[in-house]
Amino acid sequence: MLSLVTYLRERPGARVEDVARAFGITEDELISDLDVLPLCGTSFRGGDLLDIDTDGDRIWWRNPGALSAEAAAPLRISADEATALLVAARAVTTLPGLRESDRQALVRATAKLETAAGEAAGASSRLSVTFESEGGVFADVDRAISERRRLWIRYYSPARDELTEREIDPIRLVSVGHTYVEAWCRRSEARRTFRLDRVAEIKVLDEPSAPPEIELRDLSEALVQPAAEDPEVIVEVSPGGRWVAEYYPHDSAEELAEGGLRITLRTPDPASLRRLALRLGRDGRIVAPQDLADSARQAAREALAAYEEAGAAPAEAGTAPRGAVSGGTYDRQEPGR
The missing domain is CATH 1.10.10 (Arc Repressor Mutant, subunit A)
Known part of the structure; x- marks a missing residue:
């Protein structure tokens, strides 16, 4: 400002x-x-x-x-602000994905700031920042984008609890809490976003990257932005599950008796919502499609059976240890919840 x-x-x-x-x-x-x-x-x-x-x-x-002469005077920053800037600047210069010209410009700017900061510069030298292990992946993705080359990745999907191999044409890097690459996935023939810290292995391929012409989306509010053609799923939740409407993009949320909600949402991978059903426990259930509701019930039955085999089954219905399976609780009479 x-x-x-x-x-x-x-x-x-x-x-x-x-x-x-x-x-x-x-x-x-x-x-x-x-x-x-x-x-x-x-x-x-x-x-x-x-x-x-x-x-x-x-x-x-x-x-x-x-505007007075005072307003036009150089901006003054406090010792704490100078320390924060210097620590951040030194940390960014170590990023593997940073272009060399940008790195050198940042080094020069940091040197000027150290001179202006005086004693605060000495305090900042005793602090350091380390980044997540996604740095090498970031460098490869950044290189692929700049050189317009395709990527091969082994990617972990927590929703399905599996590793998949994919070839993707990277479009851009985005940061929304974590760092992601938005890309055209050759396996699904659709636009997808991949979290860098879930990339188990990555290779820059010789094939040129050729994503189709697509309009870039505003990802500042949410990465998951379902398409109109994605399958529709209906979930009913009690008051304890109303948070689903806050965290999941949805088409509608109808009020039910006693403070519940009937939420209609779309997802390209309905099977991933089985974990949501388990997490909700008594606070919600999948209503449609029927095959997804049935598979969620079966997943809950298998979870309860695993508790019993391990001798850790809850003594009372619906009191399975929270966090044991995706953080949910379960009802023996209605295991699909």
């Missing part, structure tokens, strides 16, 4: 769409920031308020002369 102030001061009447694109944010996010900026003083520690307005298409600064 500090950069936004300078940007708008130099571009009176700038278009909303152009400013949003320049800062890599959505137009809604930009408008939200513009609602906050007028409440900030010119020095961001008080002073004259900024009079910035928009008609939805263009952005106007009504009092650009109010």
Whole structure:
């Protein structure tokens, strides 16, 4: 937002769409920031308020002369902020996927920051950050994207508890909590996202990457974005299972008696929802399709049988140890729940 102030001061009447694109944010996010900026003083520690307005298409600064010399002064950061920046910068320079030109630019910027930070730079040198073991996979994916080459991977799917071999045409790297590669999967002939820390083995192939022309999706809110042609699944949950509607993209969620929900959702792999049924325990059940509901019941029966064989069956119906099978509880009378 500090950069936004300078940007708008130099571009009176700038278009909303152009400013949003320049800062890599959505137009809604930009408008939200513009609602906050007028409440900030010119020095961001008080002073004259900024009079910035928009008609939805263009952005106007009504009092650009109010910016004082103090507002134009170089940004000052605290010792804690300098330490955090230096630790992060040094960590990023060690990433295997970083292009060499970017690495050198970051090294130069870090050196300047160390000089400006003074004593704080010494404190930051005693701290270090290590990344997850996905670094090597990241490097190969980044290389494949830049060289437009296909990848072969062995990938672990927790929903099916299996390793599969796939050839994929990588499209882009995305970060939503974890790092993923969005790619065209040659096995399923569809767009898929793969979490890097679930890639057991990876090879950059000689074949060129040739994903079909597809529109990039906004993945900032959710990676799982079902398609209209995906199979429909209906799940009914009690009040204790209402969280399903918050975590799973769905078409509808109808209120049921006593606070329950009837949730209709779509998924390219309905079988993966068997684990959801086990996790829900008494708090939910799959209603349709019937074959999926039957398979969920069978999975619950097998889980209960495993408890009994191990001598760990619950003494009372529906009180299996939480977390023993996907964190669920089970009812002997209705094992499909």
